[in-house]
Amino acid sequence: MIEPELLKILFNNLPIGLSFFDANKRCICANQCTIKMLYKNYNDNEIYEIYDNLYNDYLSIIHNEDKEEEVKNFLKIQSDGKEVTSNIRLYIHDKAEYRWFSSKKTVFKNHMYLLMLEDIHDNRTMEIQLRQETIKAEEACDHKSIFLANMSHEIRTPLNGIIGMLTLLEDTELNDNQNDYLSMIKECSFNLMTIINDILDFSKLEAGRITLDIKPMSIQECVESTNDIIITKICEKSLEYLYNIDPLINYIKGDTHRIKQVLLNLLTNGIKFTDSGTVILNINYISENEYNKLFELYGTINKYKIKKDMMFLRFDIEDTGCGIDDIDKEKLFKSFSQIDNKITYKIYQGTGLGLAISKELIELMNGCIWLDWSEIGKGSRFSFILKVESYNEVNEILENNNDSILKDKNVLIVDDNLYNRISLTGMIKKWGMRPYAFSNSEEALYFTKIMQFDIGLIDYCMPKIDGPTFASKLREQKEYNNKKMPLVALSSLGEKISKTSKHFKSYLIKPFKESHLKKTCIQLLETNSFNVIKNETQTKIIENNSYQNIDNYIRQNNLDKLKDDIRILLAEDVYINQRVITSFLNKMGFNNIQIVENGQQCFDLIKEQDFDIILLDIRMPIMNGEKALKLIKNYYNIETSKKIPYIIAITAYCLSDDKEKYISLGFDDYIPKPVSYMDLNKCIDNFIKILLRD
Template identity: 30%
Template sequence: TRKIPILDEQGRPRFLLGISEDITEKKRIEQALREAKEAAEAASRAKSDFLANMSHEIRTPMNSIMGMTQLLLETQLDQQQRLWAEIARNSSESLLDIINDILDISKIEVGKLELEKTPFDLFPTVEQVTDTLVIKAREKNIELLTRFGPRTPRYLIGDPVRLRQILINLVGNAIKFTTEGHVAILVDRYDSSADKATLSFQVEDTGIGIPPDKVSYIFEKFTQAEESTTRKFGGTGLGLAICRKLTQLMDGHITVSSEPGKGSQFFFNAVFPIDPSAFRYEKPAPDFSFLRIVAIDDNAKNLSILQEYFSAWKAKAACFMQGEEALAAMACAAEAGEPFHMAFVDYHLFGMNGKAFAAEIHTRGFPGLQLIAMRNCDPGNLKELEADGFHALLLKPYCPARLAEKLAILWATRRQSAAAPLLTRYSFLHDKEHPDANHAIDYSHLKILVAEDLKPNQIYMQALLKKYRCPVQVAANGVEAVHFVQRHDYDIVFMDCQMPEMDGFAATRAIRALSLRRQPFIVALTADAMQGDRERCLGAGMDEYLNKPVKAEKIAQILDTYARCCHVPASLFALR
């Protein structure tokens, strides 16, 4: 009710006008809206909690399945046993991919998916994508290629894990729907800003293509191009929907161009700040103007990539799709007094293959020529390549930095004996990048505590660390972990976050409150995979964060990082 005084001519109130309004319905609607909002917020919280719990409940047994299968594969197995174990490992990895897709799309729906901002190197990020999928490409005899435009910056700031996820989804799909030909990742830069780069990524294939009427909805959840495709090729139909959201979070967008029977091209762009410390690592483009190179490959895409790289480095290059044409050009160049220095030849060249080409080279005699075999993914028999007279092996796909490094090393060693060992990808990499599985690095000077309540995960972590000769103790809960740290001087504590009696967060805070001679390096092991989990772990005082399933290479990286950062020789550890 509202009351309004009515005044007389002298301004004195004569009577009161009252206006009454029934606002019962209005209040009912407001109350209903409040309740609906609270219910929606509660549902969102419940969904987030459910996702976190499901992530933990699923990833915990997956950690044991995948870990123990990998350890099994590192034992002495006969051919049949190895096949079965590899099937189990590959199937568990496929299951984890599906689980991750479901969790990611759920995070998107509740607004929990955010991107990291960390410095990263673009070249190895893309290389990790091809390394992940190279076996699938090799099984189908598909050439996997990469190409980086000359203006593409290497050192950026962003989320390399999510960028890899987009590329793995797109390249994995391309391999799945391609039966012959190639799948290529093409990267370019199309802006000129000094502090950030807009990169364009293209994944092209020579596969079955997508019908025009299906293109418009393939980025929707749970959809694929055809029902028959779902039955034949499998998949959840979530991958492209996730890719679309991730590209949007990277200030970009994703599109597709396709022609049935000829293949597809997926395009996406993303914006990354350039790492301000990049000047410390960036190298000027190499100058190979003194080199004369011939390249032979029946794959036109790979030839064009090689030609682009060689031209950017000022090398004089001639490219051919047939060995006979290349031999004729090489003979003419030799007669003119300008012989080629190097010949890159695809080992599985159609017609005159690499073996026959090498034999013809030695029959005709091209003194000083260095022969480089190109093979698709699989190095094959290296002794056979050496016997054929090849000086080096270039595995496809390759990044420009690796190719340039190989050219420089070949030129520097051109006068060595013909008996010099074959130059491969691994010849000039640091040994720790590709350690021999049977000769793991010795970390016996590091004292390790594993805090984990589940017996299968305890066994896995003990077996994994035993490979590196680490002395390991196991605590079954947070209370035991704190007790052990009080009594022993550990270098590293692998701390499960969810344990009975005292969880990993409380245990870490308790350890950090202790007056110790030195604090251990605490690594979170968590089956949670929600946004903010990493921050929560670091906020509790942990130094590093690993998601389950925990992979052996991640543990090796932790051990290596700790050993290098501490700079404490093994002899000093022995004095404790």
């Protein structure tokens, strides 16, 4: 047992203040540390007098801002007997300053209280300094983001004019040299736009301003939408593009925009660094165990809680490009880093932000990304994994709604490429059909003699026996089994294909959409007609991305007069933008257009005249677009007899996810700058569909 004298020595030499009080708040005893905190000079003869006044003396050195709370804490511990800890400032005479202390009050039996005081000033000061530094850093980050957004606006404004006028110039008669110059200027303009977008995205990620928009989405539709963007570049470089999505993957809960952004980044890189050969996208369902192993190797902190219906997805993007050497591998995923290969540098310049942004976005979605392999002269494969929720409500509906005409039909697949066969097999199985895939025509022809098929999907260009030759040999067979089997030709973009071939009832251009293949199969099984069924979307791509959907829709419905009757008000302060947008509208056939230069003029004019569409720039002098929108909405709420126009926001101010922001403000649609003919056409198309529906 420890002797009382030794306990007293320990008590008085502790580095924290200890004092005991009775129920009347009179101090029973206090150690030396407490006495020194409260009193500058004292002697042992005064100790009992000190004890009588210690509670009040303690309150007297508490900072005025903390005193009331500390008194309440003492009352609280007396009433409920629970321990209370707080951080307070005490005036220390020796230091002649207020210092931060941890004040802990504990109840003992017989209504005794223990007060413990520990000096935490240095740690607390450091905390406050860190907090202040963090606030300063966040403010600096905010200022940088705002500065970049403002700079983006200033750069996009002239760029809008450049790209817009180049689009209009394309429709004029130019010689070959002029077309080359035009093509190069346009490519440089779009490259500049990509750089601006990369810098803005990186800035938002750095500031923690990007939030995910998690909602039900289709992986298939997300990939097909990405394919629509990259297909022209693939065609220009005569590359083969293959993609395969595991049939187990359908609808999930995720951020379509961000997943698409990552896929676009990685696929664009694959295309950029590949001069010949293939770019492949594979998306597979993996087990939770495999996911965890990969995350241990390549991931950071896994913050996503495992839920009941989780899916674990692996994405692989592979190319046969130039490859990456060991030195450059270390720089991947770092901001503003590029490969140093002297041969490729001049050709493949960029911001060096693409992979860094992809990494940040994937980690934001609780996944991880890595370079799976790369070899100089042979190519590379980038991989990433995501953990997502399965959206079973839609998946169950899809499973129960397979078209009966497709169920149990035998499908012949002939394609020399393994990935194409896997992809087609996966799609076909989803619809309840039975796929039989062959890598060469000879083997497939043999099986057509002994087995009945309902439809054939035939690659147009294959070694030895190509698609047309296969079809011809099939029709010449003595066996009757498959002579009348409808055949679909599958060709890559850029391949010359006879669209009137007597052997093929339909053709699809790779990469085609799953929905187009399904629609084609249904049409072929429902009809005995040998007319060629054209794939409208792919034909549109072949015809140089011609967007004439509004014109066709109106002509088909005998509504040519509609364009003349539609009144459009454009509120835009920059002359070149006025010229570009009105020229686009004129090109679409809309000529009833009025122009104002600010929101105030726009508001004044809508009170005098009726308009069907208002194109409202967000950033204008005198009155901006957002304020003008509020006034316009309020005006039409009062003037209920008037029909409110379709109001479209136009902005180059790209700090956040703009479309959702402006739709929530009350705009009907949104166009980012630089305004493209396609985006404007799409918005007007949306309005016309609403108009015709009403």
